[in-house]
Amino acid sequence: MINLHWLYVLAGAVFASFAIGSARDATNPKRLGNAAFWGLLAISFWFGDSLGDIGNGILVLALVAIAGAHLLGRGSGVSTDADEREDFSRRYGNKLFLPALVIPFTAFVGTLLFNYTPLKGMGFIDPKAVTLVLLGLGVILGLIACHVWLRPPLTAPLEEGRRLMDSIGWAAVLPQMLAALGAVFAAAGVGTTIGALAAAIIPHGSVFLAVLLYAFGMVIFTMIMGNAFAAFPVMIAAIGIPILIHADGGNAAVIGAVGMLSGFCGTLMTPMAANFNIVPAALLELKNQYAVIRAQVPTALAMLAANIAILYIAGFRL
Amino acid sequence: MIDYWPLLGIALVVVGFALRFNPLLVVALAAIVTGLLGHMPFLKVLATLGHGFNESRYVTIIYIILPVIGLLERYGLQQRARALIAGIRGATTGRLLIVYLAFRQVLSALGLTSVAGHAQTVRPLVAPMALAAAEKQHGTIDEETAERVKAMAAATDNVGLFFGEDIFLAIASILLIQGSMASFGIQLTPFQLSVWAIPTAICAFIIHGTRLLLLDRRLGQHK
Numbered sequence: 187m188i189n190l191h192w193l194y195v196l197a198g199a200v201f202a203s204f205a206i207g208s209a210r211d212a213t214n215p216k217r218l219g220n221a222a223f224w225g226l227l228a229i230s231f232w233f234g235d236s237l238g239d240i241g242n243g244i245l246v247l248a249l250v251a252i253a254g255a256h257l258l259g260r261g262s263g264v265s266t267d268a269d270e271r272e273d274f275s276r277r278y279g280n281k282l283f284l285p286a287l288v289i290p291f292t293a294f295v296g297t298l299l300f301n302y303t304p305l306k307g308m309g310f311i312d313p314k315a316v317t318l319v320l321l322g323l324g325v326i327l328g329l330i331a332c333h334v335w336l337r338p339p340l341t342a343p344l345e346e347g348r349r350l351m352d353s354i355g356w357a358a359v360l361p362q363m364l365a366a367l368g369a370v371f372a373a374a375g376v377g378t379t380i381g382a383l384a385a386a387i388i389p390h391g392s393v394f395l396a397v398l399l400y401a402f403g404m405v406i407f408t409m410i411m412g413n414a415f416a417a418f419p420v421m422i423a424a425i426g427i428p429i430l431i432h433a434d435g436g437n438a439a440v441i442g443a444v445g446m447l448s449g450f451c452g453t454l455m456t457p458m459a460a461n462f463n464i465v466p467a468a469l470l471e472l473k474n475q476y477a478v479i480r481a482q483v484p485t486a487l488a489m490l491a492a493n494i495a496i497l498y499i500a501g502f503r504l
Numbered sequence: 505m506i507d508y509w510p511l512l513g514i515a516l517v518v519v520g521f522a523l524r525f526n527p528l529l530v531v532a533l534a535a536i537v538t539g540l541l542g543h544m545p546f547l548k549v550l551a552t553l554g555h556g557f558n559e560s561r562y563v564t565i566i567y568i569i570l571p572v573i574g575l576l577e578r579y580g581l582q583q584r585a586r587a588l589i590a591g592i593r594g595a596t597t598g599r600l601l602i603v604y605l606a607f608r609q610v611l612s613a614l615g616l617t618s619v620a621g622h623a624q625t626v627r628p629l630v631a632p633m634a635l636a637a638a639e640k641q642h643g644t645i646d647e648e649t650a651e652r653v654k655a656m657a658a659a660t661d662n663v664g665l666f667f668g669e670d671i672f673l674a675i676a677s678i679l680l681i682q683g684s685m686a687s688f689g690i691q692l693t694p695f696q697l698s699v700w701a702i703p704t705a706i707c708a709f710i711i712h713g714t715r716l717l718l719l720d721r722r723l724g725q726h727k
Contacts, residue, residue: 193565200568227564234558240547242554247532254529265578275580275587282584286576286628289569290619297616317618318565328572336579346574351567356528361563363531367517369556370535370549374510374542382506410514415677419684427688438690442681443670443700450666454659457521461563464527466622466658470631472651475524478662481655485663485712492707500700 189312193322198231203344204351208261211348216259220352223252227359246366253356260352265345278336285331292324293317350469357468357475361461364412371411380407381424388425393434393502400425401494404445405452412458414449421445430501440501448493454486455479513538569623576628585629586636597637597653598720601660602713604630608664609705613671621665622658631657641723649723656719660712667708670701 201224208220226249234242252258266274275282300306300316311319329343351358371377384403388396403425407417426445430436453459457479467478474480513534520530532553539549573581589595611619618624634657638645645653669675673694678701685692 190562193568194561197561197565197568200571230558231561234561237554237558239551239555239558242558243550243552244554246553246557247550250528250532254526256526266580268583271578271580271583273580274578275583278579278584280584280588282576282579282581283588283629285572286581289572289624293619294616297619301615318562321565321618322568325568325572329575332572332575336575338575338578342578343571343575346578347567347571348574350570350574350577354567356526358567359564360527360531362557362560363528365560365563366553366556367531367535369559370539370552371510371513373548373552374513374538374544375507376510376514376538376542379506379508379511383508386506410517415680418677418680422681422684423688427685427690431690438685439692439696440700442685442692443678443697444704446677446681447667447670447701447704453666454662457527458517460527461566462622462662466626466661467655469622469627470654470658472654473647474651477651477655478658481652481659482662485659485708485715488711489667489704489708492711493704496700496703496707500703 187309187312188315188319190315190318193315193318194231194234196322198228200344200347201225201231202228204228204348207341207344207348208352211261211263213263214259214261214352216257217261219252219257220259223249223258223356224351226252246363249356249359250363258352258355260355261349265342265349285328285335288328288331289321289324292327293320296320296323353471354465354468357460357464360464364458364460368411368413368416372416377416377420380410381420384421385424385428388429393430393436394498396425396429396434397494397498397501400430400441400445401448401490401497404449405455405490408449408452409456409458412453412456412460414446414453417449417452418446421449434502436501437504440497444493444497444501448490448497451486451490451493454482454489507542509541510538512541566621566623573623573628581628582632585632589633589636590640595637596641596720597634597656597723598716598718600633600637601630601657601716601719604657605660605664605709605712605716608661609668609709612665612668613705615669615672615674617665617669617672617675620661622661626657626661630661638723641720645723653719653723656716660716663708663712667701667705671698671705673698 205221205225208217211217403421404417408414426441430441431438457464463479467475516534535553631654634653638653678694678697681697
């Protein structure tokens with residue numbers, strides 16, 4: 187059965203190639219730092235399960251040390267310049283979109299095939315890994331299409347991939363680090379403390395104030411944890427169930443669904459949700475690492491107001 | 505008596521991010537401080553951190569897409585995306601991003617969340633298209649405006665995903681809500697929950713769509 191482990195082997199190979207490419211990149215003054223960083227990540231993907239928890243912890247500290255000491259840099263070499271790209275763009279025309287669309291198309295068709303045909307029951311693919319398996323398949327198909335059509339040098343995809351990877355830099359592992367931080371927060375009892383704190387300041391007698399506290403609690407706790415999934419069980423246990431549902435008689439489906447969506451407003455406003463907010467800023471080579479968050483804050487605040495209104499009206503007045 | 509000391513780790517994260525220290529360093533430090541204040545021995549903290557990191561490797565797999573995207577950029581994909589938009593009459597940044605918002609919300613509502621994304625669609629296609637449209641509206645644009653347009657393209661992807669995905673029945677967050685409620689004896693079906701994601705999804709389209717039209721007006725001003 188194709189499971190996550192296959193993808194880890196593939197990802198490890200990609201990172202290992204980035205490491206080797208970095209080590210040989212004479213245009214990058216910090217090439218050894220890059221090589222060590224991507225090399226450690228390759229080790230994590232290939233051997234993470236046999237390193238043991240403490241071994242992985244040391245690997246994490248090594249990654250942090252490389253990033254914290256500013257040992258990551260970028261090469262200045264370019265494969266094709268802007269003029270050559272314009273020429274290529276004219277020569278190949280709109281057909282250039284086709285290989286780019288192979289990846290979304292594989293995800294689209296694959297998801298439909300997997301969910302609505304007997305494929306699911308046949309056990310070829312681990313259902314938990316299906317999204318990532320389709321991503322991997324799309325990447326491989328896309329690369330094959332590019333090679334057959336454009337005939338680039340064999341190492342070109344890895345060189346070009348490394349160029350993009352270096353522009354993302356340490357931000358690439360931030361989402362994974364934040365997930366690890368979440369695990370430590372949970373083990374140290376941060377969630378229970380925040381829940382107790384929220385329950386202690388609960389206002390009595392006013393449904394609207396309780397709704398407000400619930401929604402803001404979701405937003406703030408989500409901003410801290412970077413993830414509404416961590417906030418929801420705490421806030422529903424501290425305020426949602428005892429106050430809004432049991433004491434005030436609110437509609438449980440509304441309070442559950444719209445409470446989670448209030449948390450998503452927090453996700454839009456926090457650097458802790460790095461894969462949505464910080465990585466894109468790096469990927470789009472923005473000067474300000476908080477530019478995406480800045481663009482989202484007005485939408486997030488207006489959506490929070492809308493969610494509070496929906497919670498109050500649909501939860502208690504309908 | 506509640507023990508508030510572990511919350512100091514959160515304060516550390518806030519201060520560290522605000523002062524723009526390297527976020528990896530801030531996060532690692534916050535994890536260690538929080539763990540120690542929560543009465544965990546250092547090796548236990550290190551093990552929890554390592555275990556958490558190893559278990560979440562799946563979030564970093566997305567970068568295997570970079571070789572394909574990079575290769576296509578070498579052959580002028582971004583230039584092609586711009587040329588396509590430049591040839592469409594009436595194309596503006598705001599209208600383009602509104603179409604993308606609708607597309608992202610509808611696909612997410614159908615459970616097809618990974619069809620689009622920052623690496624898959626925003627960097628190679630949506631951001632260069634939005635920039636090309638902005639240049640059509642405004643003439644040459646300065647760096648600050650280019651940043652704003654690109655940031656808005658990424659923001660539109662996030663808004664479309666977040667306020668579309670919960671309409672799909674089998675998404676993780678719906679299952680989490682159902683499970684959390686069930687542990688308190690409240691039985692809900694995924695359908696009951698996902699129906700209540702629809703009003704918010706409509707509000708998101710109206711609110712973010714309005715902001716995109718306002719962006720258009722700003723871009724159109726001093727041509």
